[in-house]
Amino acid sequence: MKFKARVWKFGDNINTDLILPIQAFYLPAAEQPKYVFHANRPGWVDQVKPGDIIIGGKNFGMGSSRPAARSLKNLGLACLVAPSINGLFFRNCVNFAFPAVECPGVDEAFEEGDVAEVDFESSAVKNLTRGKTLAGRTIPPRLVELVKAGGIYPLLEKEGLIAPRT
Amino acid sequence: MGMTIAEKILAKKSGQKKVAPGDLVTVEVDTVVMIDNSFIASRWREIQKVRDPARIIVVFDHRAPASTEDAAAAHRTGRRFVEKFAIKRFHDVGYDQGISHQLVADHGYALPGTILVCSDSHTCSGGVFNCIARGVGEPDVVYSAIKGQTWFRVGDTVRYELGGKLSLAVTTKDAFLQIAGKHGDHATQNIEWGGPGVAGLSIAARKTLTTMSAELSAEFSTFEPDAVMLEWVRARNPAPFEPVYPDKDARYLETRKVDLGALEPLVAFPDTVIENSRPVAAAAGTRIDQAFIGSCANGTMDDLELAARILRGKRVAPTVRLIVTPGSQNVFREAARAGIVSTLVEAGAVVTPATCGACGGGHLGILGPGETCITASTRNFKGRMGDSSAKIYMGSPATVAASAIRGVITDPREFLH
Numbered sequence: 001m002k003f004k005a006r007v008w009k010f011g012d013n014i015n016t017d018l019i020l021p022i023q024a025f026y027l028p029a030a031e032q033p034k035y036v037f038h039a040n041r042p043g044w045v046d047q048v049k050p051g052d053i054i055i056g057g058k059n060f061g062m063g064s065s066r067p068a069a070r071s072l073k074n075l076g077l078a079c080l081v082a083p084s085i086n087g088l089f090f091r092n093c094v095n096f097a098f099p100a101v102e103c104p105g106v107d108e109a110f111e112e113g114d115v116a117e118v119d120f121e122s123s124a125v126k127n128l129t130r131g132k133t134l135a136g137r138t139i140p141p142r143l144v145e146l147v148k149a150g151g152i153y154p155l156l157e158k159e160g161l162i163a164p165r166t
Numbered sequence: 167m168g169m170t171i172a173e174k175i176l177a178k179k180s181g182q183k184k185v186a187p188g189d190l191v192t193v194e195v196d197t198v199v200m201i202d203n204s205f206i207a208s209r210w211r212e213i214q215k216v217r218d219p220a221r222i223i224v225v226f227d228h229r230a231p232a233s234t235e236d237a238a239a240a241h242r243t244g245r246r247f248v249e250k251f252a253i254k255r256f257h258d259v260g261y262d263q264g265i266s267h268q269l270v271a272d273h274g275y276a277l278p279g280t281i282l283v284c285s286d287s288h289t290c291s292g293g294v295f296n297c298i299a300r301g302v303g304e305p306d307v308v309y310s311a312i313k314g315q316t317w318f319r320v321g322d323t324v325r326y327e328l329g330g331k332l333s334l335a336v337t338t339k340d341a342f343l344q345i346a347g348k349h350g351d352h353a354t355q356n357i358e359w360g361g362p363g364v365a366g367l368s369i370a371a372r373k374t375l376t377t378m379s380a381e382l383s384a385e386f387s388t389f390e391p392d393a394v395m396l397e398w399v400r401a402r403n404p405a406p407f408e409p410v411y412p413d414k415d416a417r418y419l420e421t422r423k424v425d426l427g428a429l430e431p432l433v434a435f436p437d438t439v440i441e442n443s444r445p446v447a448a449a450a451g452t453r454i455d456q457a458f459i460g461s462c463a464n465g466t467m468d469d470l471e472l473a474a475r476i477l478r479g480k481r482v483a484p485t486v487r488l489i490v491t492p493g494s495q496n497v498f499r500e501a502a503r504a505g506i507v508s509t510l511v512e513a514g515a516v517v518t519p520a521t522c523g524a525c526g527g528g529h530l531g532i533l534g535p536g537e538t539c540i541t542a543s544t545r546n547f548k549g550r551m552g553d554s555s556a557k558i559y560m561g562s563p564a565t566v567a568a569s570a571i572r573g574v575i576t577d578p579r580e581f582l583h
Contacts, residue, residue: 013351013440017547021554022527026236029208039554059351059440062383063547065285065301067209084353086383087319088287088301095305102354140190142317152305153211161312163212 001099001120001148003078004128005051008044009112010037012057016089019061019068029067033075048075053118055110056082061089073098079118081106081125081136094143097151101125103136120144168413170323172356172386175298175410179281189320193298195221195310197275199266199284202226205243206236209304216251217314223255223275224248225266228522231259233529264494264520267291267462270299271373272496274402278391278409283310288462288544291377293388294369295399296409300386321385322419323356325412328363330427335582337472338371339464339542339562341424342378343432347443353383355419358412360390363426369398370466377463381439381544431578433540434560437548446565449575454538457488457570458551459563460518461525461543465493469542469563470501474509476567476581482514483573488566489531491518515570527551533558540575542566 017039024035037044054072060082061068069092072080079099083106093100099120106125110116114129121144123136149155156162169177169184177185179193198221204210216222224244232238241259248256256262257269267288270276276292282299283289285307292299302316310316326345332338357379364372372389379387389395391409399407431446459465459473470492482488490510492498498520501507510517516531524531525543533539533552539559541551546558561569564578571581 013438015438015547017545017550021549025208026206026234027208032208039549059353059383062351062353062381062440063287063545065287065303066203067304084351086351086353087321087385088303088380091306092303095303140319142190152309156211156309156312161214162308163214165211 002117003053004115004117005053005078007053007055007110007112007114007116008048009110010054010056013059013062014056016061016063016066016068020066020071025066029070033071036071036075045075048077050076051078053078053116054080055106056080057107058083059086060084061086067092067096069093069098070096079120081118083107094146095152097147099147101136103134105134109134167417168415170356170416170418171296171358171388171390171410171412172298172323173320175279175281176318176320185320187320187322190317191320192315192317193281195283195314195316196277196280197221197223197282198307198311199223199225199282199289200307200311201228201266201284201286202230202237202240202244203228204285204304204307205240205247207239210243211308213247213308213312216311219251219253221314222253222311224253225257225269226259226263227265228526229528230263230521231519261495264496265462265465265522267377268465268493268497271369272494274399277403277405277407278396278399279407283307283316287380288377290379290384290387291373291462293376293379293386294373295395296388296391298386298388301380321354321356323358324352325358325360325418325421327361327421327423328359328426329361329423330363330425331366332426332429335564335578336429336431337562337564338367338374340429340432341426342375343434343439343443344429345424346382346434346439347432347441350441351383355384357382357384357387358390359388364389364392368468369395370468373466374463377544431562431565433565433575434546436546436557436559439546439560446561446575446577449559450577452538452575453573454486454540454569454575456531456533456537456539457486457566458524458531458539458541458543459566460491460523462493463544464542464563465491465497465520467497467500470497470506473563473567474506476564476578477513477515477571478509480513480571482570485573486570488515488570489518489524490515491523491530492520494520524551540566540569
């Protein structure tokens with residue numbers, strides 16, 4: 001899984017309440033993405049294009065278990081790269097098949113609008129605008145496979161362990 | 167090289183002699199807690215079979231009693247799930263109601279040396295019982311209920327050595343604020359708590375530290391076992407267990423000492439607790455509209471007692487709404503029997519049923535535009551408790567109670583000395 005697109009930058013400690021505010025959490029999943037970053041960056045969801053990449057700061061996704069990663073995926077974003085990612089948020093990235101890479105120094109290596117190339121399997125992150133390459137934290141192959149398979153629910157559905165979405 | 171508590175439990179539960187930071191392990195899950203939010207329409211996927219209904223606990227806590235029609239619908243879905251699999255440990259609205267993490271403490275559900283998961287980030291609360299407890303995603307909970315397994319990445323461990331004794335009007339909430347302010351986030355790291363200071367802390371006081379570890383982005387937060395904790399669990403749950411101690415030569419990323427006796431009341435300023443704590447004096451005088459004591463971090467008998475000590479014979483400022491939410495109906499009943507509920511109510515507090523309530527901005531105390539709140543709960547994120555223009559300061563229950571009386575953020579030592 002390789003992605004090449006322009007990047008949007010966000011600061012340190014971006015939390016799940018900013019990505020999926022409580023008012024949106026109780027709405028149908030399809031309506032949740034329009035509330036992403038409503039409090040800290042109003043209007044952003046209208047600017048972002050399918051395939052774009054988010055570059056976060058340290059401790060990205062701190063907070064709740066709510067399916068905030070699903071909203072980023074449903075917005076059409078290709079992937080997330082941040083120097084460190086909250087463990088629970090990372091799990092939900094895997095669960096909902098949204099590729100996420102931890103990559104120290106990535107926040108300093110990019111300016112907003114730069115073009116990134118991210119190789120999810122090798123965790124290599126390139127800034128094509130500035131000609132820099134960074135090495136991310138290796139993602140265990142099993143988790144890469146889970147993301148490629150579409151996350152946990154399609155897997156359980158296939159085995160007949162959960163009912164299909166009606 | 168030896169192993170830390172987290173490493174030893176993960177090794178045992180993955181059937182290995184040894185695990186080390188960087189490993190990915192598949193572990194047996196002993197306990198799966200499912201909450202009302204699991205059953206909301208945008209999240210729930212109908213489960214066809216479960217590994218073992220006796221390992222599952224179902225709790226309605228985020229919106230209990232139901233605050234909206236969709237909350238009521240989620241509760242109905244949950245009740246049908248409980249019936250379908252004949253789940254015995256079920257906490258519906260009523261006598262057994264409470265916040266899942268408080269119920270885990272009340273009933274000794276988190277057994278030492280075991281693994282517990284739930285789709286709520288503050289599940290790390292159960293680490294006070296030497297349990298590998300953590301918040302996971304909803305799909306992880308569904309997978310764990312069905313397969314009895316999940317995966318974890320093994321991280322480095324930071325050890326906190328607690329020493330000394332808390333002074334009057336200072337709580338472990340202040341200890342947490344000190345750590346969050348000084349060391350910031352612990353993303354990808356485990357926290358292990360130990361040291362001579364632990365003996366002087368009640369289970370409730372210790373639980374504030376493990377619960378708030380979610381706010382440090384810690385992977386696991388576990389206490390070293392002691393007699394007080396082991397007795398607590400045995401008195402509440404007859405199931406056998408094996409407590410786990412760290413090896414003497416365990417490898418820690420760092421060991422940090424915390425002198426509980428040197429701490430003073432702190433507050434976190436609005437929007438984050440990461441590197442955002444200051445002495446209460448820095449915020450003193452800030453006008454507040456709402457004060458809240460509750461949540462899985464501060465809804466215990468200890469917290470209610472402390473608030474009552476400050477509020478006894480006083481009145482909440484007329485410009486302030488003080489909302490107190492016990493962590494469980496069990497805590498509520500105990501507080502009622504001890505006269506604490508009447509002390510709080512006489513002072514003008516609104517005491518609500520046990521629920522996550524105002525902490526998550528779900529119901530029972532949502533903030534309006536431009537309002538200011540001081541809270542003894544889990545989070546002060548922008549928009550967390552209602553309107554995104556509201557400002558949320560975080561402090562201990564003592565600081566919140568003192569502030570509610572004065573109508574402005576106040577040092578609790580003005581009342582307790």
